[in-house]
Amino acid sequence: MSSDSVEEWQEQLDVEKLVRRIRDTVSELRAGEFWQQWKNQLLVSTSPSRPSDSIKTEGQQEKDTEATVRQQLECVCYGLGSFSSCVSARYQLAMLLLLLDAGHIPLKDCALYDPAFTVAEKDILRELGLTVLTQNEEGKRLATKPTLFYLMHCGKALYNNLLWQNWNPHCLSLVTIIGNCFSGIRERTIERELKRDYSYISRAVDLCEERLLPCPSRLVDVFSDTAIITFPSDRLNKLPSSTWTDSPEPQYQHCSDLEIILKQTPVLDSPETGLS
């Protein structure tokens, strides 16, 4: 066997080993009691007739149920991390697969992006049936359908960009986030800096609904400080229209440690470089 084919064979073995590990991790999580609580919270939070919504007539509730059947959830996952080398990321990937299954979200309707993914990791995600994004969206994905955003332990700018892009009652009501709890972010961040640099998170804390997700102590590094965050329409619709009008794109010019990787801006040809 040539050295090239030995390498290919070894890579294939590694891929198979990792896929098997991911599946084992899915089984391990599924057997845990806390998974049932995650599942219930997901189902409650993504149901159109969730308890916090205004009281509805019977007819309206029927319409909502139909809407649930018709409206498929989509999923976008940013910042999962390198799941072949990082155990936390592998557990988070396994949890994502369980959530997709519980939410009846087809695997292909789940798009993932992390600049840290290796070529082999992207191949594995595609092999699992998921969609790998090729562009760095910096978290600025507009929700045009009900969408579950899975952002585990991500930089604040990713959440802030996502909120900015969807900063109106219609789009926010389509957004469900599983990620760092916003009230925890507020507690850990100097108020002046949160308002200046992450103003959408700062404003969202008071208009979202957060349900903390349980985390067993042995998995504290993986699932700590995680909540399911929704934006109930009845709350959003009561807010004055001025809430939505002053909404500039975040610039982060004061952030020395932005915690996220920005997309590369193309280098423009200039006469000085001699390129035309």
Ligand SMILES: C[S@@+](CC[C@H](N)C(=O)[O-])C[C@H]1O[C@@H](n2cnc3c(N)ncnc32)[C@H](O)[C@@H]1O
């Ligand atoms: C603090 S790590 C969290 C990794 C993993 N989820 C965990 O809990 O260990 C943040 C992750 O966000 C990723 N990231 C940075 N910029 C990003 C971007 N623009 N879009 C998506 N992910 C990004 C990083 O590569 C990194 O994997």
